[in-house]
Amino acid sequence: MGKTIAEKIFESHLVDRPTPDTWVLRLDAVFCHEITTPIAINDLIARGKDRVFDPARIKAVIDHVTPAKDGKTATQGKILRDWARRHGILDFFDIGRNGVCHALFPEKGFVRPGYTIIMGDSHTCTHGAFGAFAAGVGTTDLEVGILKGVCAFRSPATIKISVNGTLPAGVFAKDVILSIIGRIGVNGATDKVIEFHGPAVADMTMDERMTLCNMAVEAGATCGICPPDATTVSYLWPFIEEEFPSPQAALEACARFLPDADAPYERIIAHDISDLAPQVTFGFKPDQVRPVAEMAGTPVDQVYIGSCTNGRLADLRVAAEVLRGRRIHPHVRGIVSPATPQIYAQALEEGIIATFLEAGFCVTNPTCGACLGMSNGVLAEGEVCAATTNRNFNGRMGKGGMVHLMSPATAAASALAGSIANSELYKV
Amino acid sequence: MKEFNGPVLFLDRSDINTDEIIPARYLTEISKEALRPHLLEDLVLEEFDPRADIAGKRVIVTRSNFGCGSSREHAPWALEVNGITVVIARSFARIFRQNMFNCGMLAIELPEAAIEQLFSRFAGRPAEVEMDFPNSRLTFRAGAEEAVVPFVISDFDRKLVESGGWVDFADSHYA
CATH class of the missing domain: 3.40.1060.10 (Aconitase, Domain 2)
Known part of the structure; x- marks a missing residue:
């Protein structure tokens, strides 16, 4: 019997099988950000085990709330920063060099085919794009990953x-x-x-x-x-x-x-997908999806282009192509967050940032911010956001707010129209 | 091991996500205790009042795919600091389930029919659960009504619960 990609990666990284269905794997990389890592760091300190398995295999970034918005987020950043310095974690990305983790780490070449990677972030699955096994985990798995360089998984069906x-x-x-x-x-x-x-x-x-x-x-x-x-x-x-x-x-x-x-x-x-039309979500679950045409005309208060899903250069290029030479609807607040400094710089060079500014968008620094309602674009009760992000859960971008997930092209077209709309790139 | 016996909270909906269990705006907290007043704060569910309904509960019974979404372990922590150590559901999102066992708590999956029966016989009543962990049995009681429900968890998850969670297990097993 042959093997799947995940089975081959599991076999090449096996440390232990404490039970027949449990695979404890050696980790090639442990990624960390400032929201889920500080509690792991504090717990390791409390246990008298403030160590890391291999500082070269740990990569850390402050990305969710940056620059810090208050004392609490400043403290989270400080815990991560101090820890990275204390343990000689050289690949630590602080303000000015930081970006959305799942855009930044691939861009730095930290992901390779066949790698095993964990991070205290559910969208760690992004790195599977490189033929790696990359999984989101909670803080306890992260803590053990930092300390021992291992993580346990069930057999990978x-x-x-x-x-x-x-x-x-x-x-x-x-x-x-x-x-x-x-x-x-x-x-x-x-x-x-x-x-x-x-x-x-x-x-x-x-x-x-x-x-x-x-x-x-x-x-x-x-x-x-x-x-x-x-x-x-x-x-x-x-x-x-x-x-x-x-x-x-x-x-x-x-x-x-x-x-x-x-x-x-x-x-x-x-x-x-030969006949696929642009898609948009309509409810509070990401599987509530229908063609954009069926939602056309739904008014939006905010348009957000960014995140680990669609904040990369290709995404900004497409949105700019839709926006070029036009102004967004006067009732729409447009926000774009290039996912990394490199993407930001390249977008500047290509005139993409100018296009966004001329269209009436606010251009923010690279951050996760608005996607999960932590900063840089939180919705008020009853407001609607057209977003290139990944979650439309009730309250995700702010309590009582509604999020419609879509592509950057659709988001840009919706910003122009003031309501959900297909872009002109799509010809029916 | 943690305390697994006590009153039950029924949440009659599938796909309750981690943003509903503990909203992202509280992820700036670095103490688990600070999460306590905010558990299920954003859950919109008919006849559910987080403040009144969570107090004193030990066990949640719910539908399928509980804990989907974000990886935040703040979700199990918010349950734990409110005294809730057991969630019983048709199914769980992987990361949430793992986080529960990693913390030495229980995420128990039961067949559809068993969940349905628990809802029909015990929801809306002052129900209590008695846990027989070694024999994998739950006893539900409300007034004269009683149901004994067997459950299955993986051998590894059992080891995690018995050893107090993944950090202690890993520390004693791996260099």
């Missing part, structure tokens, strides 16, 4: 989703993943790994694959994984060129993590 066809113009990776979640439900992949295959995934850039894998957790998945290929190697090449004689050699090295032809999938889903 896998769902294979073949994304077939080619994306129509004006339809994006975000629309694909929304349509998949709408199809399988918020519980559809709970305790499972999703492998994303098919020609549409093979055609996607790494930015698009990260968008796809980012929302795997919204269907309950432990991780979303794309098979590593030439696109993966080409993205990583600047970081690995001293490890391999050629990109071809790097590609061959990744091949050991590709699934076998007879890998045992629990379920195989063929998902054709």
Whole structure:
């Protein structure tokens, strides 16, 4: 019997099987941010175990609330900062160099095919885009990861989703993943790994694959994984060129993590996207999805473009293409948060930031901020936000607020219209 | 081990997410105790009043996919500081379930029919649970009504509960 990607990664990282269904894995990287890590740090201190398993394998960033908005968030930042300095964690990203963790860490080359990664953040599944097994965990798992470099998982049953066809113009990776979640439900992949295959995934850039894998957790998945290929190697090449004689050699090295032809999938889903229209959520669950056309005209108070789902350069480029030379609706508050300083700088150079400013957007520093209603764009009761983020839970961006999830193109078009609207990039 | 016996709170909805259990605006707290007044504060559910209904409860019985969404362990902590150490549901989101066992608390999955029966016989009444952990049995009581419900948790989750959580387990097993 063959093996799935996750099974191959699990076998190559196995430390212990305390029970037949439990795999304790060696971790290649432990990612940390200032919301879920400080309590782990304080607990380690209280236990007299203020140590880290390997400072080079720990990466840390202040991203959720930055710059600090009050004494409490300043304290969270300080605990993380002091800890990173105390333990010689060199890859610590503070203000000026910080960005949304799931955009920043891949950009720095910290994710490789076949890696095992945990972080105290549910959207850690994003890094599966590189052919890694990356899972969101709670603070206790994080604490053990920091101390011992291990984490326990159940056997990784896998769902294979073949994304077939080619994306129509004006339809994006975000629309694909929304349509998949709408199809399988918020519980559809709970305790499972999703492998994303098919020609549409093979055609996607790494930015698009990260968008796809980012929302795997919204269907309950432990991780979303794309098979590593030439696109993966080409993205990583600047970081690995001293490890391999050629990109071809790097590609061959990744091949050991590709699934076998007879890998045992629990379920195989063929998902054709050739006729897919832009998608938007309508309720308080990410599986409440319908075509944008059916929601057109729904008034919005705020439009937010950013987050670990859609705050990357490709996302900003598309939004700017829709906005160029136009002004957003006078009743709309437009907010864009480039996900990292590098993305921000590149967007400046390409004139994208100017386009946003001329359209009437507020451009913020890189931060998670508004996505989870912590800062930089919290909604008031009864307000509606068109957002490129990943969660539309009741109260997510502010108590009593409503969030509609959509692609950057749809968000930009909705900002212009003052209500949910398809972009002109999409031709029916 | 923690105390698992006590009064039951019924939450009759699926997909209760971690933003509803403890909203993100309280994630700036670095003490678990500070979460106590805010448990389930944003949960909109008919006839549910967080202040009146949570007090004194030990056990939650709910529907499917409880704890979906964010990985925040603040969700189990907010339950724990309110004295709630057991959640019984049709199913859980993976990270929430793991967080519960990692803290030495219980996330028990029961078949649909068993959940349905608990709701129909005990919801809306002053129900209590008695936990027989070694024999994996729960006894529900309300007035003269009584139900004995067997449950299954994985051997690993059992070890975590018995050893007081994952940090202690890992510390004694891995270098």
